[in-house]
Amino acid sequence: MSDEASYQEPVRGLSPSIIQWVILGLLLLLSAIPIFSDGITAIRAVLTVLMVGMWALWVWLQPQGGQGLVIPLLAILVSFLLGGIVLLFTARDTVGIMLPFADRLIIVRDGLIALIDGAFLRPRAFSDTLVSATPLILTGLSVAVAFRAGLFNIGAEGQFLIGAVAAAFIGYAVNLPPVLHAIVCILAGAAGGALWGFIPGILKARLGAHEVINTIMMNFIAIFLTDWLVSGPMRDPGSSFARTPSIFPSAQLPQLGEVFPNVFGASDQLHIGFVLAILAAFGMWWLINKTTVGFELRTTGSNPDAAQYAGVRVERNVILAMTLAGALAGLAGAIEVQGLNRNLAQFFAAGYGFDAIAVALLAQNNPIGIIPAGIMFGALTTGSAILQIRTGVSADIVLIIQALILLFVAAPEVIRWLFRLRVEKSTLEEVPLTRGWGG
Amino acid sequence: MIEFILEVPRLLAVAVVVATPLALGAYSGLFCERAGVVNIGIEGMMLSSALTGQLVAQYVATGWIGTPLEPYGLPFAALVGILTGAALGALHAVLTIRFKVDQIISGTAINILAVGGTGALYTLYLAGGTAAGVPISPGVFEAIRIPFLADIPILGPIFFDNKPITYAMLIITVLAHFVIFHTPWGLRTRAVGEKPEAADSLGINVYTMRYINVIIGGALAGLAGIWFTLEDIGTFNVLMTGGRGFISLAALIFGKWTAFGGFGASLIFGFAQAVQIYLQNQGSPIPPQFLNMVPYVLTMLVLAGLIGRAVPPAADGVPYEK
Numbered sequence: 153m154s155d156e157a158s159y160q161e162p163v164r165g166l167s168p169s170i171i172q173w174v175i176l177g178l179l180l181l182l183s184a185i186p187i188f189s190d191g192i193t194a195i196r197a198v199l200t201v202l203m204v205g206m207w208a209l210w211v212w213l214q215p216q217g218g219q220g221l222v223i224p225l226l227a228i229l230v231s232f233l234l235g236g237i238v239l240l241f242t243a244r245d246t247v248g249i250m251l252p253f254a255d256r257l258i259i260v261r262d263g264l265i266a267l268i269d270g271a272f273l274r275p276r277a278f279s280d281t282l283v284s285a286t287p288l289i290l291t292g293l294s295v296a297v298a299f300r301a302g303l304f305n306i307g308a309e310g311q312f313l314i315g316a317v318a319a320a321f322i323g324y325a326v327n328l329p330p331v332l333h334a335i336v337c338i339l340a341g342a343a344g345g346a347l348w349g350f351i352p353g354i355l356k357a358r359l360g361a362h363e364v365i366n367t368i369m370m371n372f373i374a375i376f377l378t379d380w381l382v383s384g385p386m387r388d389p390g391s392s393f394a395r396t397p398s399i400f401p402s403a404q405l406p407q408l409g410e411v412f413p414n415v416f417g418a419s420d421q422l423h424i425g426f427v428l429a430i431l432a433a434f435g436m437w438w439l440i441n442k443t444t445v446g447f448e449l450r451t452t453g454s455n456p457d458a459a460q461y462a463g464v465r466v467e468r469n470v471i472l473a474m475t476l477a478g479a480l481a482g483l484a485g486a487i488e489v490q491g492l493n494r495n496l497a498q499f500f501a502a503g504y505g506f507d508a509i510a511v512a513l514l515a516q517n518n519p520i521g522i523i524p525a526g527i528m529f530g531a532l533t534t535g536s537a538i539l540q541i542r543t544g545v546s547a548d549i550v551l552i553i554q555a556l557i558l559l560f561v562a563a564p565e566v567i568r569w570l571f572r573l574r575v576e577k578s579t580l581e582e583v584p585l586t587r588g589w590g591g
Numbered sequence: 592m593i594e595f596i597l598e599v600p601r602l603l604a605v606a607v608v609v610a611t612p613l614a615l616g617a618y619s620g621l622f623c624e625r626a627g628v629v630n631i632g633i634e635g636m637m638l639s640s641a642l643t644g645q646l647v648a649q650y651v652a653t654g655w656i657g658t659p660l661e662p663y664g665l666p667f668a669a670l671v672g673i674l675t676g677a678a679l680g681a682l683h684a685v686l687t688i689r690f691k692v693d694q695i696i697s698g699t700a701i702n703i704l705a706v707g708g709t710g711a712l713y714t715l716y717l718a719g720g721t722a723a724g725v726p727i728s729p730g731v732f733e734a735i736r737i738p739f740l741a742d743i744p745i746l747g748p749i750f751f752d753n754k755p756i757t758y759a760m761l762i763i764t765v766l767a768h769f770v771i772f773h774t775p776w777g778l779r780t781r782a783v784g785e786k787p788e789a790a791d792s793l794g795i796n797v798y799t800m801r802y803i804n805v806i807i808g809g810a811l812a813g814l815a816g817i818w819f820t821l822e823d824i825g826t827f828n829v830l831m832t833g834g835r836g837f838i839s840l841a842a843l844i845f846g847k848w849t850a851f852g853g854f855g856a857s858l859i860f861g862f863a864q865a866v867q868i869y870l871q872n873q874g875s876p877i878p879p880q881f882l883n884m885v886p887y888v889l890t891m892l893v894l895a896g897l898i899g900r901a902v903p904p905a906a907d908g909v910p911y912e913k
Contacts, residue, residue, distance in 0.1 A: 242715055304695055361894040364631060364695055368837045369887040380880035506703045513696070546714035551707025559700040565690035 227560035235553040270538025271531035279422040285530030289429040290484035292511030292522040294477040301473030302453035307367025308481040309505030310374030311345035315482025318344030320496040323399025333402040345482015353474025357467040395497035405491035423491030437519040510558035602865040610861030615815035616839025617853030619808040626804035627784035627906040631698030634836025635705030636679045640816030642709040644672030645827040655726040672817035680809015731825040756822045768850035784904035787911040841890040
């Protein structure tokens, strides 16, 4: 009976596998661009190989040899097309006058070139892309871990902020030997974020309060709390604007430009935090797929009633998942302070919470897939600055593209319908992502 | 203390005003969720219509494009804002009903799209002021004083000396209650939200009911959005809705999925906000950031069921498949 019920018209339509390999090939080419741009240095080559390897690993880890990738790849393609169309109808010159159609077409072309150029080709662009990708990978992992346990964490932004506050405080207020200081800072950041995830977690587990609204409320509370701390008790009295004192060098995560100024140039900001983010992704993959804890989290996510019946303590797992998610986002905040900013300024929040959701969904909540997905979003952010400078188009166009990617990966049916894709029987775990207010 | 008590009627008048977008947002959620569709995109719908309303007000109503529409400029801008909300409601409906996208994901996507879209349009057409060739804002709706009724002590200034969207909110409160609980349409809507299979077997078209209710909800969120630009301050600021769409969902839940309940809850949130503004003006020693946190903390307490507990419609958030 069940076979009949799930029977679907298999004959008409495109085969997903061909499209998948074509687009994947294009993306791999794009990944290899950095090698030919910045000149081949050993570390860059290693990074590129790493990135290509990441794509390959993601494909390999997908059930049925990567067919699950079709939707994300097509989603990216369609979003870029739509972004181009938006640009085509809004592009104006510097005085604000609508240009002739042919000129607008040129702006669209130049925009795409500027985006790729700004994200990969310019000097240090690839480093900048990886720097922007670092918090996205960690917050993306945060959202993905919660998703796997059937929870929707929109609170990565707040958890990120609290992690940053905690790390900055330990960084400038406590004196510890190098290495140890950095580690304590990172742990403090993770603990701060974990607390911010634990609160909505326990409210959900014990009182059934929906985590979606609670995590959003926690974001606002974190924003106001950080604002008060940074402009009040934690403010650097020597600075003319509201920020904390700089953290001690012993708490800083080293940047490439600081360690090898002669090889990469002193302003290369790629820091060790990127490696930590990659390690975190592999750690999460291992935790979710290879351990009992991960198994219980996944069971809680796919069927809480069955999990309860089988002896899994659902309440405990809900709290654990939210705490873990918070810790990952807090880690992102700590690393951003220690590796990049070295202090915490007012208005530090940058909307990572929403980007993180898109990154997690693009990677279909696969921790390894989050690495290329995070790099892709980081590239869009880095590239958008150059896009704005060169073509005068608002960098917000990239936000629209990112939102469209999210929309399409969240709505695979739309992509299947657009491309008349065949529905093939999939062994993918069909996890209902979220549920209504009832629990 | 005595001073504060004497202030209460004036604070209540402020509360009704700042509760307007919250209450309208709650009614938006009411129509959607009573029909079984969770709408977490209210925030994004508000933000989008706030922008389009202001855009039309500045460019069309002032005669920057075509002839000036005075005195119909602001109402026309308001209409465009409401239609923007309705269009996003339609998008949410198509995604969740036709394509069965997870309702909370779809709402979140609408929120993100709104942030990106309004940011881009703001930079393109509204940023920079007159120096960048942007027409000046035509201002906001004027308050309308209802003769005689406005002279009633205490109640008069609170309810009968307001601007049009606030009046609309008060009227919609009664209207929404009547439609949802006392008309065949409302009965069908609730049936679709509680037990769609049963409603379907009685010949009610579940999909149509859900489509129309979600679009109505979108229009109401649009009305809430234009309150920010066309009735409150007359300019658009990036991210100006500041989470009010989410707070209105909390008001809906606190109000147990009813119109009057949602109104009462919004009024409580509004009053908290009025007290916060009052304390800030009095030079309270509490840092403003903590006063700003109050509505969000209150929302969490409400959701935790520490202040009242309610049961959502049974099929709320569940896609319907024949």
